[in-house]
Structure formats: structure tokens, C-alpha cells
Amino acid sequence: MAAGVAAWLPFARAAAIGWMPVANLPMPVAPSNKNKRQDELIILNVSGRRFQTWRNTLDRYPDTLLGSSEKEFFFNEETREYFFDRDPDVFRSILNFYRTGKLHYPRYECISAYDEELAFFGIIPEIISDCCYEEYKDRKRENTERLMDDLEDNKDSKLPNMTFRETMWRAFENPHTSTMALVFYYVTGFFIALSVITNVVETVPCGYMPNQRDVPCGERYTEAFFCMDTACVMIFTVEYLMRLFAAPSRYRFMRSVMSIIDVVAILPYYIGLVMTNNEDVSGAFVTLRVFRVFRIFKFSRHSQGLRILGYTLKSCASELGFLLFSLTMAIIIFATVMFYAEKGSSSSKFTSIPASFWYTIVTMTTLGYGDMVPKTIAGKIFGSICSLSGVLVIALPVPVIVSNFSRIYHQNQRADKRKAQKVQKARLARMRISKSGSSTAFLHSKRNGLNQSLELTLPYYKMKLSPQGSLEEDQQLKKTTSLLESQHHHLLHCLEKTTNHEFVDERLYEQGYLQTALQNFPSQSPSLSSEEGITGTCCSRRPKKNIQPLNATHTHSHTHNLQELSALHIQCGEQQPLNTSRSSLNLMSDESGSLNCKSSGLVTTAIISIPTPPSNNSRASPDAPSPPNPEAPPLLNPSSTDVVKISAL
Amino acid sequence: MSSCRKRCKREILKFAQYLFRVITGTLNPDSIEDELELSAVRHRPEALEQLEAQTRFSRKELQILYRGFKNECPSGVVNEDTFKEIYAQFFPQGDASTYAHFLFNAFDTDHNGSVSFEDFVMGLSILLRGSVQEKLNWAFNLYDINKDGYITKEEMLDIIKSIYDMMGKCTYPILKEETPRQHVEIFFQKMDKNRDGVVTIDEFIDCCQNDENIMRSMQLFENVI
Numbered sequence: 001m002a003a004g005v006a007a008w009l010p011f012a013r014a015a016a017i018g019w020m021p022v023a024n025l026p027m028p029v030a031p032s033n034k035n036k037r038q039d040e041l042i043i044l045n046v047s048g049r050r051f052q053t054w055r056n057t058l059d060r061y062p063d064t065l066l067g068s069s070e071k072e073f074f075f076n077e078e079t080r081e082y083f084f085d086r087d088p089d090v091f092r093s094i095l096n097f098y099r100t101g102k103l104h105y106p107r108y109e110c111i112s113a114y115d116e117e118l119a120f121f122g123i124i125p126e127i128i129s130d131c132c133y134e135e136y137k138d139r140k141r142e143n144t145e146r147l148m149d150d151l152e153d154n155k156d157s158k159l160p161n162m163t164f165r166e167t168m169w170r171a172f173e174n175p176h177t178s179t180m181a182l183v184f185y186y187v188t189g190f191f192i193a194l195s196v197i198t199n200v201v202e203t204v205p206c207g208y209m210p211n212q213r214d215v216p217c218g219e220r221y222t223e224a225f226f227c228m229d230t231a232c233v234m235i236f237t238v239e240y241l242m243r244l245f246a247a248p249s250r251y252r253f254m255r256s257v258m259s260i261i262d263v264v265a266i267l268p269y270y271i272g273l274v275m276t277n278n279e280d281v282s283g284a285f286v287t288l289r290v291f292r293v294f295r296i297f298k299f300s301r302h303s304q305g306l307r308i309l310g311y312t313l314k315s316c317a318s319e320l321g322f323l324l325f326s327l328t329m330a331i332i333i334f335a336t337v338m339f340y341a342e343k344g345s346s347s348s349k350f351t352s353i354p355a356s357f358w359y360t361i362v363t364m365t366t367l368g369y370g371d372m373v374p375k376t377i378a379g380k381i382f383g384s385i386c387s388l389s390g391v392l393v394i395a396l397p398v399p400v401i402v403s404n405f406s407r408i409y410h411q412n413q414r415a416d417k418r419k420a421q422k423v424q425k426a427r428l429a430r431m432r433i434s435k436s437g438s439s440t441a442f443l444h445s446k447r448n449g450l451n452q453s454l455e456l457t458l459p460y461y462k463m464k465l466s467p468q469g470s471l472e473e474d475q476q477l478k479k480t481t482s483l484l485e486s487q488h489h490h491l492l493h494c495l496e497k498t499t500n501h502e503f504v505d506e507r508l509y510e511q512g513y514l515q516t517a518l519q520n521f522p523s524q525s526p527s528l529s530s531e532e533g534i535t536g537t538c539c540s541r542r543p544k545k546n547i548q549p550l551n552a553t554h555t556h557s558h559t560h561n562l563q564e565l566s567a568l569h570i571q572c573g574e575q576q577p578l579n580t581s582r583s584s585l586n587l588m589s590d591e592s593g594s595l596n597c598k599s600s601g602l603v604t605t606a607i608i609s610i611p612t613p614p615s616n617n618s619r620a621s622p623d624a625p626s627p628p629n630p631e632a633p634p635l636l637n638p639s640s641t642d643v644v645k646i647s648a649l
Numbered sequence: 650m651s652s653c654r655k656r657c658k659r660e661i662l663k664f665a666q667y668l669f670r671v672i673t674g675t676l677n678p679d680s681i682e683d684e685l686e687l688s689a690v691r692h693r694p695e696a697l698e699q700l701e702a703q704t705r706f707s708r709k710e711l712q713i714l715y716r717g718f719k720n721e722c723p724s725g726v727v728n729e730d731t732f733k734e735i736y737a738q739f740f741p742q743g744d745a746s747t748y749a750h751f752l753f754n755a756f757d758t759d760h761n762g763s764v765s766f767e768d769f770v771m772g773l774s775i776l777l778r779g780s781v782q783e784k785l786n787w788a789f790n791l792y793d794i795n796k797d798g799y800i801t802k803e804e805m806l807d808i809i810k811s812i813y814d815m816m817g818k819c820t821y822p823i824l825k826e827e828t829p830r831q832h833v834e835i836f837f838q839k840m841d842k843n844r845d846g847v848v849t850i851d852e853f854i855d856c857c858q859n860d861e862n863i864m865r866s867m868q869l870f871e872n873v874i
Contacts (some may be wrong), residue, residue: 008717011769012739013870014776015752017784018791019812020866021857022836027866039713491739494869499813499832501820503742509819 009487016494023498031486043081044095049088050081057098059484064122066098090117097123105132111139126427168246185302188239192298195232198225199292233269236262236295257310258301265295312405319404323397327364330393334360334386341379348375364390443505692725694766703767704774711770718766726763729753743817751808755791777870784867785854799847800840805833 044051061067076083097103105128118125128136171181202218202225218225240262247253268288300306335356342350349372350356359372363386374383496502700711722731736749756764756772775783794804809829840848840856857863
């Protein structure tokens with residue numbers, strides 16, 4: 001429950017008077033607050049700076065240092081104040097958390113100092129409020145990266161007992177480790193450059209042959225170029241195989257981008273070797289040679305900047321996609337408009353809309369080749385609008401990409417994004433847990449039978465019902481829940497009584513939902529229900545206890561008593577309104593309540609179940625006063641025998 | 650019809666103004682006015698002595714109440730949304746907004762759309778320190794949604810549905826559609842003595858005073874502050 005709202009609990013409880021005339025059941029007893037102290041000021045002396053606050057303010061968060069009895073360890077008898085030898089500046093934020101319920105992270109504060117203080121005072125950082133949470137996470141990430149970078153710098157020292165394979169891999173990844181690696185690094189770099197230059201020079205026209213045409217150098221000096229190509233491919237193949245051998249995870253290596261580039265770079269050569277000199281395939285073979293240019297991408301192993309450019313483009317995929325999409329939209333629009341504008345003029349180059357695409361693209365990127373030019377006035381007007389808008393559309397996403405590049409250049413993006421996803425999920429999960437803490441706390445305390453002893457009426461039965469151990473348990477549990485919590489639980493309990501339904505958690509709810517879907521038989525035991533209602537209401541010791549005497553099958557929470565193949569039991573049993581007032585109304589409410597009761601005739605699917613231990617049954621009958629309905633006892637027996645029922649799947 | 654035309658005219662005027670502002674490049678002034686309006690709603694309660702005289706709380710109790718009130722609503726008044734939010738925090742499993750709406754109307758005695766500290770404290774004074782008659786009166790006022798002096802079945806159905814809404818989905822046994830209606834039937838059986846389909850204040854108070862359970866539960870929250 002949020003802090004400030006605790007102050008409104010009296011209001012919520014007072015408003016519960018609105019339910020009273022509507023409720024049909026008596027209400028539970030309110031928790032007594034005889035130990036409620038008058039609110040007092042306490043002094044917190046943090047390294048000389050005195051903070052003062054109400055004791056109630058600190059009690060709002062009982063699981064922190066200041067809210068629990070842990071602070072008594074810091075109590076100074078002579079000065080009657082709590083002394084903490086910590087940073088007073090950070091303590092300001094922490095105390096404000098108690099006051100306002102929101103934890104803020106001051107920007108000027110060092111992240112590790114802040115973390116330490118939070119840990120000291122028992123506050124989890126996940127509850128930093130949204131206004132400061134991003135800043136906190138960014139600073140924390142930077143800090144951890146810095147620590148990791150420091151660690152990595154020390155990693156270069158050679159570990160003893162590295163296998164040959166590991167040494168090779170380290171040499172490949174980090175050329176500065178040994179001279180051999182450095183030599184290898186430069187040699188491969190040289191050959192990449194050589195191969196690329198060869199490809200380029202191959203196509204340069206190289207002098208005249210006797211028959212009039214210019215021939216490119218590749219055709220003139222075929223063998224020379226072939227030898228050069230072979231040498232480069234040899235080197236690249238050897239390098240690839242060595243990397244493959246040395247890789248710690250060969251599968252992962254083969255999937256990585258760099259290895260794909262390597263493969264694509266050397267494949268055309270081998271395909272060319274294998275291919276014969278057929279006329280029809282040689283055309284395709286020539287196209288394959290284009291892929292040789294991919295060797296230039298091998299340089300990205302040698303250049304950090306190139307890698308970062310690649311990451312940038314990958315991370316800006318959405319912006320690039322948007323750019324592409326908006327451009328496409330604009331191109332189509334303007335091409336259509338230009339086509340129809342220029343349709344009238346004769347000798348127009350705008351023969352079709354796809355033909356106008358070229359004009360639109362050239363105009364929007366402000367290239368303006370001039371091969372297609374509008375001639376009509378309308379065409380010229382639209383053409384000018386097209387070129388103006390082109391500038392805008394292209395200029396917009398570019399700064400985003402630029403800023404992205406600089407951002408990536410300063411931080412490592414990949415691993416952090418993955419880590420942030422996990423942390424965000426964990427944070428939300430933790431916050432959800434603490435928020436739902438109040439409802440689960442209520443269910444938890446119910447299950448512990450705390451509320452059983454808080455019945456307003458029938459103290460006689462209360463004494464008979466509660467077995468010996470429960471009283472001590474109750475007292476123990478009373479101690480652990482604070483007054484605020486017990487008052488809140490009392491409020492929720494009153495609501496249960498008013499509506500005659502009880503809160504359950506998701507698991508049990510789903511199970512009950514499943515069973516209502518299977519219900520087919522009408523209720524047979526309104527009387528039993530009423531008898532049951534007197535023995536113990538819905539808030540009995542264990543959640544499904546009241547139904548056990550009736551049908552003697554357990555829910556899956558008590559499966560240790562059954563051997564079952566599936567968990568589809570239908571429970572009968574219904575907490576009945578505990579009406580001790582006018583009789584006619586009593587019967588009516590029983591009837592209405594029994595409509596919710598599932599059948600006592602069971603429909604199960606392939607269940608072999610053992611009847612319940614007789615203790616539960618015996619509890620029900622002797623404790624009940626004279627049942628209002630005389631047919632109560634006989635109905636017990638059929639229900640217990642109904643348990644053993646095996647039906648076909 | 651004329652109101653429709655007036656509205657149209659107003660909208661057209663606003664649009665023309667907007668166009669003008671777009672062209673001349675001054676598009677901001679609206680937001681500032683809105684903000685001024687919002688911050689103007691502040692409220693300072695009457696003096697402590699007056700409240701002490703009007704309610705049955707002691708000075709210290711009023712101090713504690715005001716501190717809690719002001720903490721959650723620094724502006725001094727609660728509007729309906731804040732009220733719903735605060736009330737919903739106590740019932741995490743269900744939806745408390747409808748019942749909070751009815752409560753809000755019951756506390757907002759002068760029907761000005763906001764609950765000031767005086768309204769709050771008056772209401773609490775009745776609920777916690779009032780006589781049984783006053784409490785029952787207050788409850789009747791809560792149930793009588795349109796404040797006409799009669800509780801009809803529809804009004805009661807709304808109230809009871811809102812109470813059941815607070816339970817949420819995960820209940821045992823599963824909440825059925827007809828449960829609220831049945832509950833209303835039970836209520837009317839009990840309260841509507843002359844079977845005329847509505848419950849008047851006298852029938853209500855009469856019947857409640859004869860019902861032990863209700864009487865006992867009315868005393869439940871005596872010592873809440």
C-alpha cells in the first residue's frame with residue numbers, strides 16, 4: 001500500500017459503513033489498537049545534520065532499516081536520538097522517500113555512493129520513480145562498463161596452459177598479442193588490398209590489339225591475373241580454414257557475418273574452377289565475379305570504424321525503414337501527378353508512371369540529371385513542389401542516423417540492450433510483486449487462519465472449532481502484521497462478508513472456473529451447506545476445508561491425500577450466509593446461495609481417488625447444532641461414497 | 650438546434666483563429682491559459698476552532714486528519730479522479746471506481762465536483778462519531794443515487810454491483826451474473842415493508858434498527874481514528 005494512502009485508511013474504513021445495511025453476514029471484529037501510541041517526533045542525526053520526522057512516517061515502510069526495529073541499534077541513549085554515521089546529502093533523498101513515497105536520484109550524486117546508501121538503508125533501487133529511473137539506469141550501465149573495460153585490459157596477459165587452438169584464436173582476434181599475429185594481420189590486409197586492386201585494374205583498357213577494339217587488361221594478361229587471383233584465394237582459404245579450426249564454437253563462427261563475407265569472397269573462384277567453358281553458364285559465371293568485390297568487406301576486421309558503421313546501420317534500421325517508406329510514398333505520389341500532368345504534352349518522356357519514378361527520384365534527391373524534364377506548366381509546378389519536398393523528406397531522418405552513430409561510437413550497444421531488457425522485466429516484476437503485496441498478504445493471512453478467530457457471533461463454536469494449536473499461532477501472527485495491515489485486512493474481510501464471496505488467488509480461481517465449466521448436476525445439498533455454514537465459514541483454516549466434509553474430495557492443494565490422474569474434481573460446498581435472523585429469509589438466502597454450489601455427484605475423468613480421512617467428516621457432524629434440515633446426515637454418506645468413481649476418459 | 654448552431658459558430662471561430670495563428674507563427678498561448686486555470690483551484694480550510702465546533706473530533710484528531718489529507722492532495726481539494734485513485738489502492742484485486750463514485754457524491758454535499766477538507770471531515774464525523782440514526786441517514790443518502798428520498802431497485806442494483814466489482818474476478822465461489830440481483834431481492838425483502846417497490850428513509854431506518862447484525866456492525870468503526 002502506498003505511503004500517503006495509509007493516512008486515508010481511516011476514511012476507507014469509515015466508508016465501509018455504507019456496506020453494512022446491505023450485508024447479510026455479521027462482520028468480523030475490528031483489530032484493537034490499544035497499543036497505538038500518540039504520534040511522536042523522532043530525531044535522526046546523520047553525521048551531525050539533524051532530521052526530524054514523525055514516527056508514523058517511518059513506519060510506512062516496515063521492511064527498511066528506518067521502518068523496522070533495526071534502527072534501535074543506532075539509538076543513542078544520552079541524546080535520545082538515532083545517530084547514523086552516513087552521508088547527510090544522500091540521506092535527504094532517502095527521507096523524502098518516506099515522506100512522499102517516491103524515491104528520487106539526484107544527478108550530482110555518484111552512482112556507487114548512492115547505491116551503497118540505498119543498500120545500507122534497505123531500500124531496493126527498483127522503486128526509484130520514473131522521473132529519475134532512466135538517469136539512474138544509464139549511469140549504472142556506464143559504471144559497469146567502465147569496470148568491465150578495466151577488467152578487459154588485464155585480460156591480455158597470457159594465461160598458462162592455453163591450448164594451441166586457444167592461442168591461435170586469441171591471435172586472430174587480437175593481433176597485438178604476438179608478433180606472429182601481427183605479421184599475419186598485415187599480410188592478410190595486404191592481400192585483401194591486392195585482390196581488390198586486381199579486380200579494378202582487370203577492367204581498365206590496356207592498349208591496342210591488332211583488331212581495332214580496346215581490350216581490358218584482364219583479357220590481355222589473362223595468365224598473370226589468373227595467377228594473382230589464385231594466390232589471393234589461396235591465402236584467403238587458408239586463413240578461413242585456420243579461423244574455422246581455432247574457433248571455440250565452430251557453429252557460431254560459421255554463422256557470424258565475417259565468416260559469411262569470407263566465404264562469399266572466395267566462392268566465385270572455386271565455382272569458376274569447377275565450371276567448364278560452356279557458353280550458357282559463362283554468363284552466370286561473369287555475374288558471380290561481381291561478388292569478388294565483397295573482399296573489400298574483409299577490411300572490417302581491420303577497421304573498428306567500419307564495424308561501428310555497420311552496427312549503426314543495423315540499429316537505425318527503423319529510421320532507415322521510415323526513410324525508405326516515406327520516400328516510396330512520396331515517389332509514387334509525385335510520379336503519378338507528373339505523369340498525368342505531362343500526359344497532354346506531345347513528345348513527353350513521361351510514358352508511364354514507372355517511367356516517371358526515375359524522374360521523381362532524380363528530382364527529390366536534387367540530382368537533376370535533366371534527361372527527363374517536364375514541359376507543361378502544370379508539370380513544372382508539380383516538379384518544383386517535388387524537388388522542394390524531396391529536400392525535406394531526405395533531410396529529416398539523417399540527423400537521427402548521425403546521432404545514433406555517435407551514440408554507438410561512445411557506448412557498446414548490443415550487449416547492453418539485451419541486458420536492459422532483462423533488467424526492465426525484472427524491475428517490473430519486482431514492482432508488481434510489491435504492489436500486489438497487499439492482496440497477497442491478505443490471502444496469506446487468511447490462509448493462516450488469522451481471521452478465523454475474528455468472528456463476531458457464535459463464540460461458543462469458535463472455541464470448539466479452533467484446535468489447540470491455533471490460539472498460539474494466532475497470537476504469533478498478530479504480532480507480525482502491523483496495525484495498519486491488520487486494519488486493512490479487516491476492511492477486506494468486511495467486504496467479503498458483505499458480498500458473501502471470498503478473495504482467492506489466481507490459481508484457485510482458475511481451478512474453480514474450470515470446475516464450473518464441467519458442472520452439470522443440480523445441487524443436492526442445500527441443507528448440508530447450511531449446516532456447514534454454521535461450523536465454519538469461508539474463511540476457515542485452510543481455504544477449501546469447509547467443503548471437505550461434504551464431498552470428501554480435495555482440491556489440488558491437498559493432493560497428497562489422493563492418488564489422482566487428473567485434477568478435475570467438482571467441489572460441492574458453499575459458504576452459506578450465516579443468517580441468525582428471521583427464518584423465512586434464512587431459507588431464501590440458502591436457496592440463492594446453493595445455486596452456486598456444485599454438485600455432490602461427481603463427474604470426474606479417470607480419477608482414482610481415495611476417500612478422505614474420516615477426521616474431517618467427524619468434525620462436521622458433532623460440531624453442528626441441530627441442523628435445520630433433518631436430512632443432513634444421510635447426505636453425508638452418499639457424498640463420501642461418491643468419491644470412488646472411475647469414469648471413462 | 651440553436652445550441653448546435655452556436656457550437657458550430659464557436660468551433661468555426663476557433664478554427665479560423667487557429668489558422669491565423671499557424672500562418673503568423675504564434676501557436677502557443679492556449680496552454681498557458683489552461684495552466685493558470687488549473688493552478689487557481691486551491692483551497693484553504695476553515696480555522697481549526699471552527700471545525701472543532703462543527704464536528705465531533707478533537708483538535709489533535711483534526712490535525713492528524715488534515716496532515717494525511719493534505720499529503721495526498723496538496724491543493725486542498727479532492728476531485729473525483731484522485732478520490733477514485735486513492736480508494737482503489739485499498740482494493741487491489743477489484744475495480745473500486747464505481748463505488749468510489751457513489752462515495753464521492755455522498756461526501757460532496759454541496760455538489761460542486763470536489764471534496765474539500767470540510768466536506769471530508771463532516772462526513773467522517775457522522776460516520777465515526779455520529780449517532781446510529783445519523784449513520785443510517787448517511788447510508789440512505791449514499792444508496793439514494795438521485796437523492797429523491799426513495800431507493801429504487803435499480804439504484805440498489807447499481808450500488809450492489811459496484812460493491813461486487815470491488816471483489817474483482819478471483820473470488821470463491823465464482824461471481825455469477827445474477828448474484829447482485831439476488832442480493833438486491835434479499836435487501837428489498839428485508840427493507841420494503843409495504844411492498845411498493847421502493848424503500849423510504851423511514852422503512853430503512855426502522856428495519857435497520859430492528860436488525861441485530863446491522864446494529865452491531867454500525868458500531869464497528871467507532872475507534873478508527
